[in-house]
């Protein structure tokens with residue numbers, strides 16, 4: 290186990306604190322020793338503690354009160370109580386309130402260490418149990434990947450092939466295409482599925498915070514670092530670390546990440562000891578990393594390290610045949626989760642949903658379905674019930690135009706758009722020109738003229 294057990298000692302007598310701190314530190318524990326119970330409780334709020342040792346008799350807040358508070362808020366942390374020799378009733382009392390053990394003062398070192406060792410063991414088992422339970426919930430809850438298009442079957446194939454190994458996986462795809470879902474699926478179909486799945490969004494935090502979030506920090510390594518903190522890399526030990534929005538990493542963090550990926554070891558911020566971890570890294574981005582490499586904003590060596598296995602998620606508009614399936618899936622799931630009656634979409638409404646471009650992909654589809662379930666009064670959802678951006682051409686056009694740069698060459702852009710629309714119509718019409726012309730509302734001869742003009746050929 291690479292993790293150090295973190296022990297919080299609370300005693301108003303400074304001498305005892307010093308002795309305990311030295312004894313426990315020598316025994317290999319990470320120790321925080323505080324002489325004020327109120328500070329200690331505040332400390333618990335923002336740190337990860339494995340075991341609490343507290344004195345019983347203290348001014349203002351007693352050990353009993355510390356115990357009650359810990360049991361209430363952090364029931365998984367074992368608490369050992371130190372009592373003065375002779376107050377045996379008090380000891381029985383605290384055991385009734387859920388103390389893990391009590392130690393009478395003065396104690397022998399062995400006696401104290403044994404008690405702490407047992408408490409640490411319990412804490413470790415608790416931690417594993419919580420990770421397992423969380424995993425099981427996720428495993429049966431969220432990783433259903435719906436779809437039977439060729440594109441999604443290729444993705445599922447990749448997941449199956451990648452899962453058994455420890456190779457790093459890079460997942461790319463537009464926003465809302467299911468990158469996180471796929472990352473979880475890889476974890477839960479892998480041999481490490483009983484280990485933790487730990488997810489970090491590299492965009493949500495500023496670089497300094499992200500660094501200590503990932504690698505953890507030692508007590509006192511910067512102002513505000515009141516305690517040692519385990520980073521996500523340590524938390525993911527034995528499991529999978531999901532690095533979301535990896536394209537947002539600063540150059541400095543790119544270097545650090547590369548080192549961990551190569552050596553599987555690192556140091557906490559402000560720390561000396563090297564920590565070894567057994568993790569699998571799955572990274573995701575909606576950026577074109579290859580391009581970022583060419584621009585010089587993303588390290589090429591890191592890119593190759595991450596891109597051992599590449600899963601490219603197709604946008605929803607490129608696998609429209611999955612749309613009806615997904616609609617059915619979300620109707621059922623949302624109805625079940627919210628205790629509502631499922632609704633059906635009319636065939637016409639389905640046509641609109643299937644024809645829409647879905648810039649926000651599956652997440653947007655899910656939102657639309659949810660909105661219909663909540664807002665529509667009748668059991669069937671018709672075209673008029675759909676949000677305007679899907680139902681009406683004008684707003685569809687507007688959202689497409691909103692994606693274009695403000696500065697552009699009008700004539701040139703219009704031609705490009707025309708060519709793109711023609712290509713798309715051909716694909717949708719399976720290259721039957723009469724059908725494509727019909728979709729575009731033009732004659733077959735006009736279509737043929739334009740195909741020639743833009744140099745578009747059959748398949």
Ligand SMILES: Nc1ncnc2c1ncn2[C@@H]1O[C@H](COP(=O)(O)OP(=O)(O)OP(=O)(O)O)[C@@H](O)[C@H]1O
Nearest residue numbers: 433434435463464465466467468469470575651652
């Ligand atoms: N194939 C699928 N089947 C069922 N649900 C899906 C599928 N793909 C995605 N979803 C659902 O769509 C939503 C968005 O997926 P997810 O969060 O994985 O996307 P993402 O690619 O990580 O998006 P972003 O880039 O915005 O972070 C989630 O609620 C997810 O459960």
Ligand SMILES: [Mg+2]
Nearest residue numbers: 465468469533
């Ligand atoms: Mg995501």
